[in-house]
Amino acid sequence: DAGITQSPRYKITETGRQVTLMCHQTWSHSYMFWYRQDLGHGLRLIYYSAAADITDKGEVPDGYVVSRSKTENFPLTLESATRSQTSVYFCASSEQALLGYEQYFGPGTRLTVT
Amino acid sequence: AQTVTQSQPEMSVQEAETVTLSCTYDTSENNYYLFWYKQPPSRQMILVIRQEAYKQQNATENRFSVNFQKAAKSFSLKISDSQLGDTAMYFCAFRYSGGGADGLTFGKGTHLIIQP
Secondary structure (H helix, E strand, O other), X not given: OOOEEEEOXXXXXXXXXXXXXXXXXXXXXXXXXXXXXXXXXXXXEEEXXXXXXXXXXXXXXXXXXXXXXXXXXXXXXXXXXXXXXXXXXXXXXXXXXXXXXXXXXXXXXXXXXX | OOEEEOOOOEEEEEOOOOEEEOOEEEOOOOOEEEEEEEEOOXXXXXXXXXXXXXXXXXXXXXXXXXXXXXXXXXXXXXXXXXXXXXXXXXXEEEEEOOOOOOOOEEOOOEEEEEEO
């Protein structure tokens, strides 16, 4: 499928478990991002990546780990999930050629930590 | 760090009316971009309109237009002839015009309801 996809779309996990959210884009965009959306907070940046093997922290990185071994994939791992990480997670991608570095968003993953 | 404020948590208007959503931001930068994103119940984030800070002319996309007041750091969205399909959360967002790795800073959103 062309575009940006996320998997799974829904996930329920228990406190303390490790969980990985996947993000895949087919445009070969250089830049990729992870955001979380919580009621009353809008979207907040967790991590971003400027290219393969280049990642950096955003506003709320604690408890998350990312990697980017290939340009098209940007997985987000919760090493030991906590209830406060219950949220909707969005992946996005962008490229210099896009006006204003417009970001294209995936459909989101709703994660529930019990 | 920049901040984005949307002061209207929820708005409701009748179909075909015009509605304006407010957004203010705070930054010390001179060059940046502003965006309005729409999020319908499907949860998909959809870009509605963008504005480059160096452009004085307000951006327009069909029924959507902005009122960009750089000195006042205000970026409101006007929706004309509102339609039922415009019902959604609307987010105002900011990013620097430096490198592409800069993420977006979002406001908390305005829930817009279009009544039939």
